[in-house]
Amino acid sequence: MANGATTRNQHWALRLFEWVDARFPLSQLWKEHLSEYYAPKSFNFWYYFGSLALLVLVLQIVTGIFLTMNYKPDATLAFASVEYIMREVPWGWLIRYLHSTGASAFFICVYLHMFRALLYGSYRKPRELTWLFGFFIFLSLMAEGFFGYLLPWGQMSFWGAQVIVNLFGAIPFVGEDLAIWIRGDYVVSDATLNRFFALHVIAVPLVLVGLVAAHILALHETGSNNPDGIEIKARIDPKTGHPADGIPFHPYYTVKDLFGTMVFLLVFSVIVFFAPAFGGVFLEDNNFFPADPLKTPPHIAPVWYFTPYYSVLRATTDELKWVIGIAVVVFMIWALLRRGSNTTRMVLLGTGVVLIAGLFVLDAKVWGVLLMGGSVVIFAFLPWLDRSPVKSIRYKGWMYKLALFLFVVAFVVLGYLGMQVPNTLLTRIAQVATIVYFAFFLLMPWYTAIDKTKQPPERVT
């Protein structure tokens, strides 16, 4: 339609389109990413959460813009301005609840989206970069959630930020200065609120949007994975020249995702309109007390989407250091015995020695921070940890299935424990869950290599 001479008889809209298309790759983009992007026809339930995460991103940006019109990033005004939005701004309560529920929904979608990748090996070659961009989206999202949570300036906002920023203080030598540099003050204060506001409303969202674009571009370069974990590009239909098991994203997946969107919005609306605080999980009770630097709440817990990592932090005691020590020694023995070049062996042994030295030099608090950071960063290494000859869990053996099951249990248990007041028993459980969590990743090269796998089919099922 783009070629051919424009005539006076053509509809003005068509002429406008052709005018644009001659100057901007409009129809090309449309084709490459929608109407002629061939996606496997076998997407199941788990494949809804990518488009839903994108929907929530748009929702957060739009509601966020309206919130900034009335929010005041000032320590003396912030708390009241949020309530002003809730009470006085027309439909302000709706905008605010959409945004606060959207934050949790974002993490739910992203966690389920990541779980899908774990199920079907979507991070494996050739989609490592898609996974890495996704990992950085996840990191940015955590930063976005953390900065945003300070803005209502309630007790949990204040003390949550205080605790997390203080973690940077645990870093040897530069920690204290780094923490002051982040806060802009010796405690979380107006200066902190102002910069967190700037980071939350412009810096991180810009990065986030850019990363999402990169994530989708990388995905469309390689093509989507599918529940069978096979490459549909390997079998091109000679008649059409397109993947035999692929269907154009538009209209097939656009209408399917439209249905998914409606179901999602239905569930989302039940929460927004009937349980916006979600029993104190999405909006914590304590955050309805204005921030008070002189009153430390008896129990400080981050919002639910951070609690698994927070649990890892709290579980890291001197006893857990012994477990780490034993793990490092086992690793070193393995490094000694494995076949391979002497250089690799020396590097592995050296790493072990450094870790052992670290156990003696650094105290449990620093290790807690390291493990907490590690529990997030370790996701980035998945493409290189998985040695299975097949991608999808459908054709992997019992070892991976068991490992993934235990990992999910550990993740949920850690998340739950992170919200509770710790005691000896709960700390012990959190320690076991922490070990399971890391074992899932660190032992993956071993158990995926020896696991009995089945032969995947030629065509998607």
Next chain:
Amino acid sequence: MTKILLAAVAAALAASAAPARAAEGARLDAIEVNVHNIASLQSGARTFVNYCLNCHSASLVRYNTLLAIGLTDDQIRDNLMFTAEKIGMPMAIAMTPVDAKEWFATVPPDLSVIARARGADWLYTYMRTFYRDASSPTGWNNLVYTRPVMPHILWQLQGERILKEEEMRRDGKPILGADGRPVKVIRLEMLRPGSQSTAEYDKTVYDLVNFLAWMGEPTQLERRRVGIWVLFALVVLVFLTYFLKRAYWKDVH
């Protein structure tokens, strides 16, 4: 008279001996908040304005917000507005934070969203479990918030009560706890009755807490009303988009 039993009695006793604050293990009396009960909200508003709004502000709430609970402009102006001049003004108080610090050593918290912070059950139990305690600076103590700075502001209604501690007995023998010591029960005993019976007082506090729960989020009625329509529309859209998807996917095998 109601006996108020506490679950973790030993813990509560230990906590009441401690200077700062409160018995985490104290069992709260649960209530069902009903923000549709206009009569209860109006009665609660009256109690709130008469007793609470002298030291506590509700500065995020305007007086004319009370129009939503069935009061008229004139009723609000004549019966509820003591310090403000215009009906659109917030429920502020005359006492400045500086004075409050000097007089009470602390600023009484603003109560606009207190029900969202504390929860209705906590407030309901708190306002009903004050008792006389000579060792406390105000002469009052409380079962859920140990040694509150606030004296029992509704004492003329509830009356004065004192704390009784008894060993729990079964068949004449003391029941022993896990630590081998007798399990103790706390009971509040009426010393001098107030102007209201226990049932009347419980109702007064219920209405007050109900009002606080409404005031914590005056838009909650509108929220649920709108929500019903949104859900209805979305259910329709779920069906429509489902059949749309089916129609488009007919030829995919």
